[in-house]
Amino acid sequence: MNVLLDASKKDTKLPAITRAAVALFVTRGVASTTIREIARAAKVAEGTLYRHYESKEDLARDILETSLATFTSFLDRKAREHPSLAGRLRGMSEAFAEAYEDNPDVARFILFSHAAEVARLPKQMRMPRNVVLDILKEAQAAGEIPKDADREMLQAMILGALARVLLAKAYGDLKGGLREKAAEAATWLQRMMGVA
Amino acid sequence: MNVLLDASKKDTKLPAITRAAVALFVTRGVASTTIREIARAAKVAEGTLYRHYESKEDLARDILETSLATFTSFLDRKAREHPSLAGRLRGMSEAFAEAYEDNPDVARFILFSHAAEVARLPKQMRMPRNVVLDILKEAQAAGEIPKDADREMLQAMILGALARVLLAKAYGDLKGGLREKAAEAATWLQRMMGVA
Amino acid sequence: MNVLLDASKKDTKLPAITRAAVALFVTRGVASTTIREIARAAKVAEGTLYRHYESKEDLARDILETSLATFTSFLDRKAREHPSLAGRLRGMSEAFAEAYEDNPDVARFILFSHAAEVARLPKQMRMPRNVVLDILKEAQAAGEIPKDADREMLQAMILGALARVLLAKAYGDLKGGLREKAAEAATWLQRMMGVA
Amino acid sequence: MNVLLDASKKDTKLPAITRAAVALFVTRGVASTTIREIARAAKVAEGTLYRHYESKEDLARDILETSLATFTSFLDRKAREHPSLAGRLRGMSEAFAEAYEDNPDVARFILFSHAAEVARLPKQMRMPRNVVLDILKEAQAAGEIPKDADREMLQAMILGALARVLLAKAYGDLKGGLREKAAEAATWLQRMMGVA
DNA sequence: AATGAATGAGTGTTCATTCAT
DNA sequence: GATGAATGAACACTCATTCAT
Incomplete structure (x- = not known):
């Protein structure tokens, strides 16, 4: 796939x-x-x-947009395979790992694009950030996490953590299989959210 | 300061x-x-x-190197003001917030420099990553976190989370004062590590 | 035709x-x-x-050469329908008008080609200039115009005047039918040559 | 000068x-x-x-605009040194000759620019055409030429004739001094207008 | 130390031309 | 004859860097 x-x-x-x-x-x-x-x-x-492509910028933007859209919906799908927040954190973590395994270059390009490049994307475009925000909202509605938790901050922490784990893998800092690491990262995140 | x-x-x-x-x-x-x-x-x-400066690259490298060195030792100092891992996570979180308040541009430049720019820095240079790795090692020695926890992965998750919170702040996604957000982020990290 | x-x-x-x-x-x-x-x-x-065509230049040259040859002989024919200089001036003026009516684009292309394009044409090719020079020579022989008149200058003036009238028409500066304007232009030229 | x-x-x-x-x-x-x-x-x-210059087009436009403006006012001045149409035709003819002597390249550039280049000039810019039109209008007011003469056509004929004489000179078709030729051309134009 | 006009190698892009279909 | 994707040399233009002042 x-x-x-x-x-x-x-x-x-x-x-x-x-x-x-x-x-x-x-x-x-x-x-x-x-x-x-x-x-x-x-x-x-x-x-x-x-x-x-019309220009180099167009080429870069097109790759970023296409890949990011694909990844975002993949992330959404993998998360929603599970009903609980714990499962969804696990699903998202796996999505990161699979994306990286599928195409390490593209995964890094998506996750570490410069702000200037992201700014060129369509304003209303759905991003990983939106996926996580929705999931957190649902978790709050289900009473899995406190109603007054700052979703924006949690989203930043979750995605920041997962993205940087991938970067560490890309730099060769991480020993062991990526899938196992993903499971491990998910466990830490579940503890953070109190759904372990 | x-x-x-x-x-x-x-x-x-x-x-x-x-x-x-x-x-x-x-x-x-x-x-x-x-x-x-x-x-x-x-x-x-x-x-x-x-x-x-000898060249534009030299200018960029010099700013990055100087600022990163300053931030790294600042991060170290703020962390080591506390003896416990819980306190140190809080100290590091505050270090991020203060760095951003001191100079948002420089903070973002440090935290989101492109890999190609970081690669030009001296090989043996001490980085935030090393600060966190040392602290995690000490926490393991003190029995605060499991001996078999993957420090590289935890370091990536902690720094990734804190850095992305700053980015969210820079993008205006985060409401409220940065100091309060830093305290909040520290709390989530403490839960993640089981030292809340 | x-x-x-x-x-x-x-x-x-x-x-x-x-x-x-x-x-x-x-x-x-x-x-x-x-x-x-x-x-x-x-x-x-x-x-x-x-x-x-072998190349773009070849295409341009071919169109110019063909059209110019056609126009030159058409100009010659229309002029020589009349025996007198007065008639011939009238005939040439009509030739310009008819050429323009037949195909305005081609007429303008012929009359206002850049020197660099004209330079690529065969050296010995008969041009409108040659038609006028011959007619002026015959007019001198017939005593219609002074023997010491500078034919080269007169040729330039006659063709320059007629060509620019066409350009004015193309630019929409000229009111009225082109045929009537041609007749009028011919009259002015006849006055200039003293054969009105 | x-x-x-x-x-x-x-x-x-x-x-x-x-x-x-x-x-x-x-x-x-x-x-x-x-x-x-x-x-x-x-x-x-x-x-x-x-x-x-900002671009090649800017360079071309600037030279054309500057030179054309200078030539237009020079043409105006030389014409208006004389009160009669006959004198003014002579003055304009001299203006062409002097412009060519002053700088043959620039003179040719002005007089034979492609339509596409002229189209880029400021819409309201005063052109040689306007100078001649004004002079013809005054000549009609003074009764020197028929009130019903088409000024647009005469302007085209006069400028076309004078420009093409210059071109003939540039091509080496014209023997003799340019000033003498200018005087001669003026004489022909005076005959054409009936003010010889 | 400071200036900014001049440099020219290098960039993104165009476009006449070729050639397999 | 007709096609249009592919080519790569050549183009307009940029910009890091130098240097005389």
């Missing part, structure tokens, strides 16, 4: 371009990556990029 | 330059910020920047 | 191409017109242009 | 740029002239051009 980026287009050069672009974006940043580098990495002529 | 960036130099134009640079770096990113923009914002001629 | 451009080819896409090309050349200039624009305007694929 | 282009700026590289640009524009056309060519011809770095 393709969690982050649908590369199942016809036999166009688009998948190669996208893959090469993300890999470069994630290591050097969008601004420091040149069109020439992307083209070379994708084994494509420079002009070919402009058949698929 | 100056938590992040010492601007108390003689009557040189350096403080104006660093202040302008950070503000731009944090909104547009280092690569997308031009020397001309920095010079204009600092009300200084373009060439003047080269009296103080 | 086709005065400027023979579009009566078989059922090829050539006429559509030349028509579209001239329209674009005349408004944007040859250099600023792209193959893609021509192809789009002619409802033809870009590659199709290269079935008919 | 500087008839067309004021090159008396401080000791900047602007005059060299302007001179080189006009020379290239007039032989190859604006669109076909590259920034590199201009820079090389002006013995200046490419980036230097952008200290003085």
Whole structure:
């Protein structure tokens, strides 16, 4: 299954371009990556990029938007496979792990994009933040967590924690399988929320 | 007190330059910020920047390195004002809040620098990560948290959570005073670690 | 009758191409017109242009050369329908008007091509200038105009005047029918030459 | 005296740029002239051009606008040195000659700019056309030419004739001094208008 | 130390041309 | 003949850096 980026287009050069672009974006940043580098990495002529995207910014924005939308709904789905907050924290943690396993570059690109890039996305776009906020709201309604808990802060803490665990994995700081780590992270989060 | 960036130099134009640079770096990113923009914002001629720094990269690296070193030792100090893990989590949370209050731009620049920029720092440099790792080690030695807990993962979760709370504040998503939010965040972290 | 451009080819896409090309050349200039624009305007694929012409320059040169040759002989014919200089001036003036009525774009393309484009035409090619020079020579031989009149200058004045009248018409500066204006212009030229 | 282009700026590289640009524009056309060519011809770095002009189009427009404004008022002044239409035709003819002698490239650039370039000029800008129209109006008021003569057409004929004479000179088709030719052209125009 | 005009390598982008279908 | 995706050289333009003042 393709969690982050649908590369199942016809036999166009688009998948190669996208893959090469993300890999470069994630290591050097969008601004420091040149069109020439992307083209070379994708084994494509420079002009070919402009058949698929209007500009470099458009390419970056499109990848971010598409991947982020895919991940957001994947996160939502994985969370809602469970009824309880405890299960949902576990589901979200697994979603992060699976996304990373599916495509580490894209996962990092999504989770650590610069604010300037995120600002270019559609204003009303549903984000991981919205998924977590909804889940927390439901948990409050169900009496699983205190009604007066600051959801915005909890959402920031949960996503911040999960994202940084992935980054640690990417940096090689984390020993062991990602799935096990995800389960472990979920357990800590459940303790934090008092639903262990 | 100056938590992040010492601007108390003689009557040189350096403080104006660093202040302008950070503000731009944090909104547009280092690569997308031009020397001309920095010079204009600092009300200084373009060439003047080269009296103080060898290059734009050098400027960015120097600010990051200096601020990060300052913050790291500040974080260490604030944590070690307390003997218990509970107190230290509270101290670190406060360190984040104070750093942000002292200079929001610099705080964000430190906490959300791109991997490529961090990679340029001295290999052996002490980072917030090392502060937290040491504290967790001591907490394990004191029996406050399980001996088999994965410190790397906990460090990632703690710093990820605190950093993202700051980002939420910067985005205006968080209502209320930062100090109160810091106390609240510390409480959640204490629950997570079982030291509430 | 086709005065400027023979579009009566078989059922090829050539006429559509030349028509579209001239329209674009005349408004944007040859250099600023792209193959893609021509192809789009002619409802033809870009590659199709290269079935008919070797290059964009070749296309422009061919249109210019063909149309100019057609116009030059048309101008000659219309002039020589009359024996006197007065009549011939009238005939030439009518030739300009008819050419414009036949195909305004092509007429403007011929009359206001850039020097660089004209320079690419065959060196020995007969031009409107040659037609007028011959007619002036004959008028001198017939004693209609002074033997010492500078034919080159007169030719420039006559063609410059007639061409610019057409341009004024194209710009919408000229009220009234073009044929009447042509007659009027001829009258002024006849006065100039003293053959009214 | 500087008839067309004021090159008396401080000791900047602007005059060299302007001179080189006009020379290239007039032989190859604006669109076909590259920034590199201009820079090389002006013995200046490419980036230097952008200290003085925002873009290549801006450069072309600025030169055209400035030179055309200068020429238009020069034409006006030379014409109005005389009270009669005959004198004014002579004055205008001289203005053309002097402009060409002052700077042949600029004169040609003005008189034979492509329609697309002229279209970019300020809408309300005074043009040679307006000068001639005013003079013809006054000549009609003074009874020197018929009240019902089409001024637009006469203006086109006069300017077209004078411009093309200059072009003939530039092409080397015209023998003799330009001033003498100007006087001769003026005589023909006076005959045309019936004020010889 | 400070200036800012000048530099030119390097960037994103365009577009005439090719060629497999 | 016709197509249009792919190409890559060439373009306009940017910007970090230098240096004479």
